[in-house]
Amino acid sequence: MAANSRESLHDAASATPREKTFSREVVVANSQGLHARPADLLAREARRWQSRIELVAESQRADGKSILEVLTLAAESGTRLVVEATGPDAREALEAIGSLFDRNFNEHAGSQNT
Amino acid sequence: MLKLQGIPVSPGVTIGEALVLDAEGFRIPRRFVERSAVDTELARLAHAIGDTAREMERNRDRIHEELGQQYAAIFEAHLAMLHDPRLQEELTAAVRDRNWWPEYAVSRTLRRYAKVFQSLDNHIAQRAHDIYDIEKSLLRNLLGQRRETLASISQPVVVLAHNLTPSETANLDRQFVKGFATELGGPGSHTAIVAEGLEIPAVVGIGPFLADVSGGEPVILDGNQGVVILQPDEETIAQYRLEEEAARHVAVRLSRLRDLPAETSDGVRVQIMGNIEFPSEVDQCIDRGCDGIGLYRTEFLYLTSRQEPTEVDHYEAYRSVVTAMKGMPVVIRTLDLGADKMLTETTPGEERNPCLGLRSIRLSLRQLPMFRTQLRAILRASALGDVRVMFPLVSTIVELRQARMVLADVMEDLAEHGIAFNPKMPVGMMVETPAAALMLDVFIKEVDFVSIGTNDLIQYTLAVDRGNKEVADLYNACDPAVLRLLRRSLDVAAEAGVPANVCGQMSGSVMYTQLLLGMGLRQLSVPASAIPEIKQACRSVSVADCRLIAEKALAMDGAREVKTFLRDQLRRLLAETVA
Numbered sequence: 001m002a003a004n005s006r007e008s009l010h011d012a013a014s015a016t017p018r019e020k021t022f023s024r025e026v027v028v029a030n031s032q033g034l035h036a037r038p039a040d041l042l043a044r045e046a047r048r049w050q051s052r053i054e055l056v057a058e059s060q061r062a063d064g065k066s067i068l069e070v071l072t073l074a075a076e077s078g079t080r081l082v083v084e085a086t087g088p089d090a091r092e093a094l095e096a097i098g099s100l101f102d103r104n105f106n107e108h109a110g111s112q113n114t
Numbered sequence: 115m116l117k118l119q120g121i122p123v124s125p126g127v128t129i130g131e132a133l134v135l136d137a138e139g140f141r142i143p144r145r146f147v148e149r150s151a152v153d154t155e156l157a158r159l160a161h162a163i164g165d166t167a168r169e170m171e172r173n174r175d176r177i178h179e180e181l182g183q184q185y186a187a188i189f190e191a192h193l194a195m196l197h198d199p200r201l202q203e204e205l206t207a208a209v210r211d212r213n214w215w216p217e218y219a220v221s222r223t224l225r226r227y228a229k230v231f232q233s234l235d236n237h238i239a240q241r242a243h244d245i246y247d248i249e250k251s252l253l254r255n256l257l258g259q260r261r262e263t264l265a266s267i268s269q270p271v272v273v274l275a276h277n278l279t280p281s282e283t284a285n286l287d288r289q290f291v292k293g294f295a296t297e298l299g300g301p302g303s304h305t306a307i308v309a310e311g312l313e314i315p316a317v318v319g320i321g322p323f324l325a326d327v328s329g330g331e332p333v334i335l336d337g338n339q340g341v342v343i344l345q346p347d348e349e350t351i352a353q354y355r356l357e358e359e360a361a362r363h364v365a366v367r368l369s370r371l372r373d374l375p376a377e378t379s380d381g382v383r384v385q386i387m388g389n390i391e392f393p394s395e396v397d398q399c400i401d402r403g404c405d406g407i408g409l410y411r412t413e414f415l416y417l418t419s420r421q422e423p424t425e426v427d428h429y430e431a432y433r434s435v436v437t438a439m440k441g442m443p444v445v446i447r448t449l450d451l452g453a454d455k456m457l458t459e460t461t462p463g464e465e466r467n468p469c470l471g472l473r474s475i476r477l478s479l480r481q482l483p484m485f486r487t488q489l490r491a492i493l494r495a496s497a498l499g500d501v502r503v504m505f506p507l508v509s510t511i512v513e514l515r516q517a518r519m520v521l522a523d524v525m526e527d528l529a530e531h532g533i534a535f536n537p538k539m540p541v542g543m544m545v546e547t548p549a550a551a552l553m554l555d556v557f558i559k560e561v562d563f564v565s566i567g568t569n570d571l572i573q574y575t576l577a578v579d580r581g582n583k584e585v586a587d588l589y590n591a592c593d594p595a596v597l598r599l600l601r602r603s604l605d606v607a608a609e610a611g612v613p614a615n616v617c618g619q620m621s622g623s624v625m626y627t628q629l630l631l632g633m634g635l636r637q638l639s640v641p642a643s644a645i646p647e648i649k650q651a652c653r654s655v656s657v658a659d660c661r662l663i664a665e666k667a668l669a670m671d672g673a674r675e676v677k678t679f680l681r682d683q684l685r686r687l688l689a690e691t692v693a
Contacts, residue, residue: 036191036241043194066200067191068227074236
């Protein structure tokens with residue numbers, strides 16, 4: 001939910017001078033966690049952008065464009081993740097991905113697992 | 115030539131081409147491709163991915179149409195994983211940079227993902243199955259080998275598998291599947307029963323052997339001895355061909371018994387009823403001269419579809435059986451499955467001990483709408499002939515009373531709507547728990563008939579999982595504890611004047627016929643294939659002799675002793691009959 005996620009734009013030290021990294025914290029609110037369906041939606045959305053999209057959970061990093069990698073995060077309901085976008089359209093990409101989390105991947109709480 | 119020993123669960127001998135269906139299956143060797151062949155191999159990989167994607171799309175669309183969006187989502191997820199750019203990159207890199215054989219690249223890469231998923235302490239771990247599924251599909255397309263699925267068989271084969279689920283067995287195409295052999299499984303499992311019902315020779319519990327055989331090789335399957343022979347030599351094939359021929363002769367001889375009654379030499383008439391699972395088996399029973407259907411298992415209705423059967427599904431199946439039997443009795447047993455076997459997702463939670471869990475009458479009483487649907491259909495069918503209903507796995511009097519109450523309630527409902535049924539439809543119960551056998555004097559006052567299900571009775575009395583190879587040898591119909599419960603049940607029923615029947619595998623084996631008749635049994639319910647032999651056995655013995663045999667057997671203190679004794683008696687009987 002939007003109330004749970006804190007927007008924090010900053011320059012990441014690792015980024016090349018012209019490629020800014022934008023990041024944002026999100027919370028997985030789906031009752032089933034980041035399971036196959038939301039992971040698929042997320043990867044599809046991420047692939048629409050040129051920027052590199054990564055999801056960071058504690059020590060783990062996943063390529064946001066890969067459903068398989070996103071699934072390996074095994075992010076359960078309530079998990080806090082940082083989404084990082086690096087590239088020419090990073091700001092827009094981050095907004096789009098963040099909004100997926102905000103909208104709870106269009107799932108109602110307690111809906112069916114896939 | 116390689117001769118393997120397993121457990122025979124369905125008789126008959128067959129020789130045919132092997133169709134190998136294994137669990138994780140493909141043993142993919144670590145192979146490399148020539149540098150010059152990398153492009154060709156990459157194209158082959160891309161082609162296989164494309165074919166796999168199209169297959170998944172077809173499955174998705176078909177399932178969507180048949181079962182709805184929710185189930186189709188599984189294939190949607192498979193597609194998404196298959197198209198994962200990261201996966202595609204890794205596969206390409208493995209072939210291009212490491213020169214891995216595409217099959218090897220697929221297997222290694224996908225299994226690595228599967229392992230990661232499996233290690234997760236989360237429901238995502240279940241996704242590992244999806245990864246294995248994708249691996250299988252990709253490999254099938256890469257290898258392009260004869261890895262047909264059971265549904266698409268178009269020529270006669272002997273199916274060799276790690277394991278077959280009851281629903282897979284039920285869906286076997288009898289036209290082409292000449293027999294099957296599995297690494298897992300035990301006697302008395304539902305799969306074994308279905309195989310017997312379909313009259314397909316089957317051997318289970320062989321242990322690992324699939325690595326030694328490939329599809330298309332000739333295989334001999336001996337469902338009488340529980341033997342499977344891989345790569346048989348000419349001599350062995352010839353020998354088995356003779357055996358096949360001999361079996362046909364015996365069948366012809368036994369078929370002459372069809373119209374003769376099952377009457378002992380001292381004039382006692384025995385009822386021989388058929389056990390069926392599928393309506394189509396009725397003809398086999400009638401052809402062999404049965405006196406009715408003593409056990410109509412209704413599980414297939416629940417096993418062959420993901421959706422719960424409707425009243426119409428039930429009724430149509432029952433109607434065809436009842437009308438074909440033309441007034442002869444048909445005993446319909448209500449659902450005898452555990453929640454774990456159902457395809458429909460009706461019950462949550464995993465059971466640690468499904469055999470001792472929510473199953474059979476317990477499940478029916480918990481799922482009343484489902485139970486009522488089945489009872490309505492049975493009652494409607496009772497207007498068409500001599501239909502009787504039977505409840506499985508009753509272990510307390512309360513269950514029996516509850517089941518009868520639901521039945522009465524459904525009757526009232528039908529009456530209110532002016533729908534025809536037999537208000538006097540006989541109601542019976544299975545005796546298959548030690549509790550039911552021990553308390554039968556109480557139960558017997560509230561039923562019209564009983565049927566002793568020896569398979570479960572043995573399992574529950576001896577506390578043996580008949581599907582577990584390690585302890586399967588403890589599962590023994592000859593155990594004195596089993597014999598005592600049987601005798602007690604038959605005595606109680608006889609005293610109360612309530613008809614009793616034995617419908618387990620015990621009644622279908624000639625080894626026990628004399629013992630059972632001697633204990634007072636007058637009605638046996640057996641698989642169609644066993645009817646002639648059992649009838650022949652009944653006609654060759656006298657009840658007086660059988661009584662002596664039963665007395666002796668019941669006085670013995672060990673299963674082995676009883677078994678040896680019964681075997682000797684059978685041998686004597688056979689010698690006399692042949693002479």
